[in-house]
Amino acid sequence: MKLLTVVNVALSVRRATLLQTKQDPGEHVRQYVARLRGLASVCQCSKMGVCTTATCSGTVTIDYTEDIVKLVLLNGLADEEIRKEVLGTTEIDTKTLNETVCLVDSKETAARAMVTDNLRVAASSYKKMGRGQPNQASPRNNTRLRRAGQDEMQDTLPMWISHSPVR
Numbered sequence: 414m415k416l417l418t419v420v421n422v423a424l425s426v427r428r429a430t431l432l433q434t435k436q437d438p439g440e441h442v443r444q445y446v447a448r449l450r451g452l453a454s455v456c457q458c459s460k461m462g463v464c465t466t467a468t469c470s471g472t473v474t475i476d477y478t479e480d481i482v483k484l485v486l487l488n489g490l491a492d493e494e495i496r497k498e499v500l501g502t503t504e505i506d507t508k509t510l511n512e513t514v515c516l517v518d519s520k521e522t523a524a525r526a527m528v529t530d531n532l533r534v535a536a537s538s539y540k541k542m543g544r545g546q547p548n549q550a551s552p553r554n555n556t557r558l559r560r561a562g563q564d565e566m567q568d569t570l571p572m573w574i575s576h577s578p579v580r
């Protein structure tokens with residue numbers, strides 16, 4: 414863990430690190446939020462203030478860790494499509510951090526299922542091409558089959574790529 418060395422660094426540097434932390438491609442949002450919480454725990458995301466209750470003259474601590482982590486999380490989502498969808502969700506502003514994580518999680522799960530479906534389609538079309546094909550098939554036939562297979566792969570690949578962007 415980097416945490417111990419990070420504590421010796423100026424607060425502003427730790428905060429800057431938190432703000433810059435993006436989700437790694439392929440990283441589950443629950444892992445990502447755990448990383449952010451770890452970073453936020455040494456960022457003093459709270460303030461002391463005077464209690465505004467009429468009968469009270471004490472002080473209160475306002476902790477805004479959840480708001481900061483939610484903001485950084487939304488900003489740093491690796492999948493641009495998921496990020497746009499989540500930011501476009503009605504009442505995203507009033508969702509708690511946990512609710513936001515659940516929302517992202519469901520979208521990531523759906524995206525992964527779509528990738529699996531696409532791979533299954535691609536795999537089964539390869540199987541179909543290979544099955545029952547005689548060894549001494551004419552070269553012309555082979556070329557046509559190969560080209561058909563490539564076209565199918567091209568149909569399925571873009572969606573796959575869009576859900577696992579490489580930076």
Ligand SMILES: [Zn+2]
Nearest residue numbers: 464466469471
């Ligand atoms: Zn009070």
